[in-house]
Amino acid sequence: MADKKLLLIDGNSVAFRAFYALYRQLENFRNPEGLHTNAIYTFKNMLDVVLNDVEPDYVLVAFDAGKTTFRNKMYADYKGGRQKTPSELSEQLPYIQELLHDLGLSTYELDNYEADDIIGTFVTKGEKAGFKITVVTGDKDLTQLASPQTTVMVTKSGVLNLESYTPEHMKEVNGVTPTEFIDMKALMGDNSDNYPGVTKIGPKKASQLIQEYGTVENLYDHIDDMKPSKMKENLINDKDKALLGKKLATIDRHAPLTIGIDDVKRGEVDYQKLRRFYERMNFRKFLSELNPDGESQPQDQSEKANAKAVAFTELKENDINNFAVTDGQTITFYLGMLGANYHLAKFVGFALKIDQKIFVSRNVELLKENKLKNLLESDKVSKNVFDLKRTTVGLNRLGIQARNIDYDMLLASYLINNENNSDDMGEICRMYGDNSVKSDYDVYGKGKSVHIPKDDQVLFNHLAGKIAAIENLKETLLAKLKEHEQDDLYANIEIPVARVLSVMEINGIKVQANTLTELQDEFAVDLKKMEQQIYDEAGEEFNINSPKQLGHILFEKMGLKPIKKTKTGYSTSVDVLNQLKDENPIIEQILTYRQIAKIQSTYVNGLLDVIQKDGRVHTRYLQTLTATGRLSSVDPNLQNIPTRTEEGKQIRKAFVPSEPDGYIFSCDYSQIELRVLAQVSGDEQMQEAFRTGYDIHAHTAMRIFHLKSTDDVTPLMRRRAKAVNFGIVYGISDYGLSKNLNISRKKAKEFIDNYFEQYPQVKEYMNKAVQVAREKGYAETIMHRRRYLPDIHAKNYNVRSFAERTAINSPIQGSAADIIKIAMINMQKKLDELHLKTKMVVQVHDELIFDVPKDELETIKKIVPEVMQSAVRLDIPLVADSGYGHNWFDAK
Missing domain, CATH: 3.30.420.10 (Ribonuclease H-like superfamily/Ribonuclease H)
Known part of the structure; x- marks a missing residue:
């Protein structure tokens, strides 16, 4: 038996990780019936990797039987802070189990016990029988099972990046052995499982104490030998919590299982069922790996994908x-x-x-x-x-x-x-x-x-x-x-x-490191001042970046009313804090602090890290990422540099021309998406507004508020009209608009109804766009860029509504993306034709940035707007606004 391999998978935790690995693409992963499939798809990808690497003879995927276990009898609030499993994940769990069975793999759950206990018990049995064991989980609690025979692989990001925990690695990472890790957890507590631990003892201190004393029990046997300190006082006061925490943290390795290792021998794959499963889930990638008879393509272990031999x-x-x-x-x-x-x-x-x-x-x-x-x-x-x-x-x-x-x-x-x-x-x-x-x-x-x-x-x-x-x-x-x-x-x-x-x-594009370094110093001083202001307001010092400590200050000490809870305590998200802005000055201070801290870490420090030897940053534009055809920028992302705050805008000062006396020239389309909406809808009123050069938001305000002139439009009216204009492009509902403008749903519905009354052909376009998508199965831009919409016929209302909004928006956003691309092509041709030294260096959606020598500025001021405005011929004019300066900040 020494050569036999046993693979144990923590089903719930891996499924949870799989779900969130593709959470941003959640709406793109549905089958024709509207079932979300992102967790199933990612779980299968994880299985392929692990099964191939481990090549196990025996496999068990353990699942939790329910929320209540023997640990809840010890501590009623065990895992009490966890949010309810998202329905989008819950609906996929039975299908993950169906997939596993089709693959010839065993699953098991046991009332009153967690998947951890099932796995722990199998590890004990397997080690006694001489198996080499691999455990795969998304939960570090299982690392306590690591031993010379058992490796615990923990997902790091997504589910395909796994970190292997052996006793040696445990010692290196945590400073303790796998069994000592249980005692460490007892002292530090566990926010995820919702048990407290000892007050003010975190991972570092808990590790140090266990390294010194070995176990929680031994620590308390020698507690009188400790020098007086606040920590000693906390240890004494929280002794019961620590001892309870150890019981809760300890995996039961002798659970009363009704199956044994022989019952989880890896079975044969049912290829016919598997094919039907992939078809139901719309998994074309996995279907392509099966031959026409339904069986897996034959695979040579040295040639995993069985690529056809090619002469060379x-x-x-x-x-x-x-x-x-x-x-x-x-x-x-x-x-x-x-x-x-x-x-x-x-x-x-x-x-x-x-x-x-x-x-x-x-x-x-x-x-x-x-x-x-x-x-x-x-x-x-x-x-x-x-x-x-x-x-x-x-x-x-x-x-x-x-x-x-x-x-x-x-x-x-x-x-x-x-x-x-x-x-x-x-x-x-x-x-x-x-x-x-x-x-x-x-x-x-x-x-x-x-x-x-x-x-x-x-x-x-x-x-x-x-x-x-x-x-x-x-x-x-x-x-x-x-x-x-x-x-x-x-x-x-x-x-x-x-x-x-x-x-x-x-x-x-050239980036001045010294400008960023100066900003780094300025922001560091600002953050220090803000920290002190927040401490003064709170009446004590605490870790502002810790949601747990911040939640304690705001909702327990200062008595603000909690709006939302998370699995680890009170939510202190931006949305929550924005709703509490008027309750206490500390909220505005925290929001500002977070904003500047993010700018410092993401943009100042981030850009300094990617300036290359030539003094420039060389971003990569992802041309095949978005469904709309829009370009994305990475390494670094130059399209995401903040523009709404003064601190964020300062980052652009670091972007400078190649020559000391040169210029950064910026030119961007004015309201390109609304102009495209006017074009595709053919709405006469909207087109007329653009032809006559009206401020479209003021014009819309005038019409929906039934005013005689745009001169009568107030700033508030214009802001609300702007929200309706852009909201319509994205298929906004009265609920969404009411949230954006902080008005009643009734008032929001009135705005939208007035909008469609004034721009009736926009409403006609929206209805037609949905109808066409239902007939063809896709939406299309002016240039025939397609976006497939398999959910347009879904029975689920929310799923179908999302597809309908996408059918309306894709032709608009996609056509705008096509127009800027045509402008870029024509612009590069023009630069080449005129043999100019000016270089196009950055694209930010509707904006183009140029590095311009001093003696070419007048030429560039003339030709760039001309080229951009003539990129395509529409029924209404395209307008491009430009500016220039000795850095990107001044160019705007």
């Missing part, structure tokens, strides 16, 4: 001597890099198909050889790649200027279905039934285990498979684009804008 030759310098540039030539190229940020990622190798032959190599320096470099830089040679932007930036790092890349597999796949997009070639291939290449995760690993394979054959197979996949799917994807009338969107917007973004990313 390792590239030698002699081969390069035979390469030549010819007119009309097409090559397929893949540059391997390890890491999401391709500006810094490690090169893995490359693959190239030329003259019907695939060449591979680890040595990217070969790309600099003249004949190969000439191929990549030639305008005469067209190139097929997986990701144009990643490839262009990667080659630029090697001193190669890629040209004439005219096929991008990633962009094509994204446009065809932007709801289920992936940036992993293996995933895309599986969607289309191609098995040329494995997922990068299968080859390079995940999390801390990421590595370049040492075996040439493994790496070369993978690189060659990438070339085969790019070529195999090209015809299919291009045909799909044509079928969807998206070939123009692909060829004339997405491909050209990818080239523009490559240039922008390579250029970067």
Whole structure:
């Protein structure tokens, strides 16, 4: 039995982690019946990873039978602070169990006991029988089970990043052994399980005490030997809590189970049931891993994704001597890099198909050889790649200027279905039934285990498979684009804008570190002052960043009325504090403190960390992330720099032109989404307002408040009209508007009714947009960008309503995204035509930022608004407002 492996999974905690891992995409994960599926999907991904790594002979997934256990008899409030499990998660738990059974895996629950106790009991039985045991959980409480035979793997972020706890690792992390961890928990308490511990003893002090005394009982046996202190006093006063905490923290390793290890032997997968399950859940990725008969694709353990073998030759310098540039030539190229940020990622190798032959190599320096470099830089040679932007930036790092890349597999796949997009070639291939290449995760690993394979054959197979996949799917994807009338969107917007973004990313924008350092010092002083003001108001010092301590001060000591509770105590979220603003001056002080602290940590410190050697930051624009076509910015996110507070605006002072006397020039569209709404709805009143140059919010206020002139509109009226204008774009309800404006629902409904009375064709557009989405199953922008809406026919009202709002909004937001992309393409063409040194360096949704030499400023002031305003021809004018200064702050 020594070689047998037992895998034990904490079902509830892993499901909880799985649910929140994709919580932001919750509404994108539903099956046709409206069931949420994000937790099921992520749980299955976790299972694939763990089953593959552990290769267990026996598997049990333990679940909690109910909320009440034997621990509640010891302590009535045990886990009492926890919020009710979200219904969106509860509805998925039975299906997770169904999935497990279809996979031949056992589940078990036991009345009056927790999943922890089931697992603890199985660990005891398994260790006695000589098993090698792996426990997977989202709860660190189970680390007390770690031993030479048992490894406890705890999810760190999501469920795919697991940290392995052994006795050695426990000692390293907590300073105590696994069994001593129980005593440590007894002293510090557990907010999640809602038992208190000893007053003012946290993890650090608890660890120190247990390292010294070994157990809670021994500590109290020697309590009289301790020097007098507040801590000693707290220990004496809270002795009962500590002893109770130890009982609550201890996993029962002898629970009265009705099954044994032989009952959890890994069974056969029921492929027919599994196929039906995946179909019901709409899991196309998992379906693609089954063959037409329903069975799993045969898998070689050394080739996890069973990629089809592709013939290749390792590239030698002699081969390069035979390469030549010819007119009309097409090559397929893949540059391997390890890491999401391709500006810094490690090169893995490359693959190239030329003259019907695939060449591979680890040595990217070969790309600099003249004949190969000439191929990549030639305008005469067209190139097929997986990701144009990643490839262009990667080659630029090697001193190669890629040209004439005219096929991008990633962009094509994204446009065809932007709801289920992936940036992993293996995933895309599986969607289309191609098995040329494995997922990068299968080859390079995940999390801390990421590595370049040492075996040439493994790496070369993978690189060659990438070339085969790019070529195999090209015809299919291009045909799909044509079928969807998206070939123009692909060829004339997405491909050209990818080239523009490559240039922008390579250029970067200069950031003055000394400006950020000065702000760092200023904010540090401000935060210190605010801290003292908050302490004075509270009457004592406490950790402002601790929700627990802040909740105690506000709701227990100061007597403010709690609005919401969380599983760990009182909620002190921004929403809650905003509702308490008028109750006490301390609330405003705390909100301001938090705001500045976030600006300091996220933006000041964050930007200082990513300034590269050239004094610039080189953000990455994610072109295939959003369903609307909007660009996102990461590493760093330049689209999210605060603009509503003075402190946030100061960050922009650090962004400066390349030349000392140069300028930062900014130009952004005025109310682009409302102009698009006027266009797609054809509303005559709204279009007339834009044609005559009215302030659209004042115009709307005039109409919904039945005034004679915009001169009669008050600031409050304009603010309310603005909220209605933008709310309509996002399908706002009377409830949502009442919350935004702090007015009654009746008044909010009156505003919305008046709005539709004044702009009747907007209402017609909204109704038609929903009707079209029901008929076609998707919404579409002016440029035929699609957003699929599988929930448009859902029986569940909330699910269906969300899809209907998306049907209304997507054509508006998506068309606005298309317009700015066209403007970027035209702008780069203009800069190139005029041979200007000015560089386009940042895009923030509707705004473009330029780095302008002094002697080109007058030219730029003229051409940028002209180009942006003529990007597309609408029935109403596009308006672009501009400004400039010696930094980004002054440009606004």
